[in-house]
Amino acid sequence: MKIDRMLEIIIYLVNHDNVSARYLAERFGVSVRTIQRDIVSISSIGIPVYAAGGKYGGYSILPTYKMKNLNIREDEQQMIRKALESLATSYTSDTLDGLIEKYNAIVEKEGGQKVFWDFGVSRENKKVQDSNRLLEKAIHNKNVVSFSYQKADGTQSQQSVEPLAIHYKWYAWYLFAYLEKRQAYRTYKIARMRDITIEERKAVRDHGDIRERMKESEKEYYRTCIAIEIHFHEKEAGLMEEFFPDCAVERLPDGQFRTFIYVPPGERLWKALLLSFGDRVRVVGPEEYKEDLILTAQKFLSNYDI
Missing domain, CATH: 2.30.30.520 (SH3 type barrels.)
Structure with a gap:
């Protein structure tokens, strides 16, 4: 499985210098092209892999990031932990248990394990x-x-x-x-x-560079989004920033706070999030989105004898 192979490649590179793509391909039973794609993926999560050219060239990890001899810093542990968390939601617990065992064998310091995982909530079905x-x-x-x-x-x-x-x-x-x-x-x-x-x-x-195509597509997606103006109480500012981290929050003259959230046409999740705040959050505009939220609340209440 790809994630398992990638972590094994990281483990191998931190303990060996200047490893050729051909050697890694033979070791893991895949093509050289697959190893090259794995190296790109490993670099994208922050592991600094560099390549040396020439007859005796190959892949290495910067010495300052070496995990052997127990030199990994706490912030580097968190980096790898987050990379594992983002991938963990789509793979079986048996695979994760194996990966965590390998990771702990590398980074465990005196005094025992410093990083622990609980994937119960984040795992996809x-x-x-x-x-x-x-x-x-x-x-x-x-x-x-x-x-x-x-x-x-x-x-x-x-x-x-x-x-x-x-x-x-x-x-x-x-x-x-x-x-x-x-x-x-x-x-x-x-x-x-x-x-x-x-x-x-x-x-x-x-399709050329897929990462570039994804960036272009995301920009196009956000151009279709509508800005919804939200007013809310000061004590809700923290949760609003948590739910909508990319939206700037500002204080209004009357003491309330304001932000603009950007949602694509047809999306419904924003309504569920705002309704969870009860009377402490108010949609100011656009008018059709305000009316849409009111209608959703009315339909929900119609199920109950109130």
């Missing part, structure tokens, strides 16, 4: 775990996949896409893909995907 493994296989083999998809507003559609990457954000796993019939890139929440099927048809389009 088995369906998402299985879907991630299926999609990872399709991406590796460049197969088109089809599936039934339920949008945030409850509507369903049948999709056939070229899967390009799975990634973790907003506390969930997503598929980044190319929708050929629209000639556009789309992001799908994996938990909303049903009946995923790997087709025999291969994806032939060259």
